[in-house]
Amino acid sequence: MMPPMGGARAANDLPPNHPVRVWMGEHEILLGFLDQLEQAATDARKSAAGLEPGSPARVALVKLASNLLDAEPHHQREEQALFPRMEEVGIEGPPHMMRLDHDELRLAKRALSDHVTAATPADEAFVERFCQVADFIVQVLRSHIHKENEILYPMALQAIGADGWRAIQADCERIGPCSFTKRG
Numbered sequence: 516m517m518p519p520m521g522g523a524r525a526a527n528d529l530p531p532n533h534p535v536r537v538w539m540g541e542h543e544i545l546l547g548f549l550d551q552l553e554q555a556a557t558d559a560r561k562s563a564a565g566l567e568p569g570s571p572a573r574v575a576l577v578k579l580a581s582n583l584l585d586a587e588p589h590h591q592r593e594e595q596a597l598f599p600r601m602e603e604v605g606i607e608g609p610p611h612m613m614r615l616d617h618d619e620l621r622l623a624k625r626a627l628s629d630h631v632t633a634a635t636p637a638d639e640a641f642v643e644r645f646c647q648v649a650d651f652i653v654q655v656l657r658s659h660i661h662k663e664n665e666i667l668y669p670m671a672l673q674a675i676g677a678d679g680w681r682a683i684q685a686d687c688e689r690i691g692p693c694s695f696t697k698r699g
C-alpha cells in the first residue's frame with residue numbers, strides 16, 4: 516500500500532463539507548477542550564481551593580465534561596458511516612483499534628462528568644480522582660485524534676471512492692453535528 520499523505524495536507528484539498536474536513540475541524544475543538552482539562556488538572560494539583568461544588572471553577576469543569584460528552588455524534592459518524600466502508604474494502608485493524616479507544620473514552624468521559632457534577636467536597640480524594648480521569652482522557656484522546664488525522668483518514672481517503680464518500684456524507688448528515696459545532 517502507498518504511504519498515506521499527511522493528514523493536514525490531504526484535508527486541505529477537500530471541500531469544506533467533506534466528512535474528513537468536518538471531523539478534523541471537530542478534532543481541533545476537542546484538542547482545545549483537552550488543553551483546558553490538562554490545565555484544570557495542573558491547577559487542582561497545586562490547590563483545590565475554589566473547586567467546591569457550585570463555585571465558578573467547578574461549574575466550568577461540569578461544562579467542560581459536558582462538552583467532551585457532546586463529541587458523541589462525532590464518534591457515531593465515524594463508527595456508523597466511515598468504519599464500515601473501510602472494513603468493506605478490507606481495512607479492518609485500524610477501525611477496530613479506534614472503536615476500542617471510543618469505548619474506553621466513553622467510560623472515562625462519563626466518569627469525569629459524574630465526578631465533577633456530584634456534590635462532593637473538593638478534598639484530596641476528589642482532586643486525586645479528578646486528575647486520574649483527566650490525565651487518562653487527555654492522553655488517550657490526544658493520541659486517538661493524532662492517529663485518525665495522520666493515519667486513519669488518509670488511509671480512508673485513498674481506499675474509498677467518490678460514491679462511497681457520498682454515502683458516508685449522507686449517513687453523517689443523518690446522525691448530525693455535535694452541539695459545540697451547531698451554528699445558531
Ligand SMILES: [Fe+2]
Nearest residue numbers: 590593613663
Ligand atoms: Fe474516533
Ligand SMILES: [Fe+2]
Nearest residue numbers: 538589593663
Ligand atoms: Fe475522530
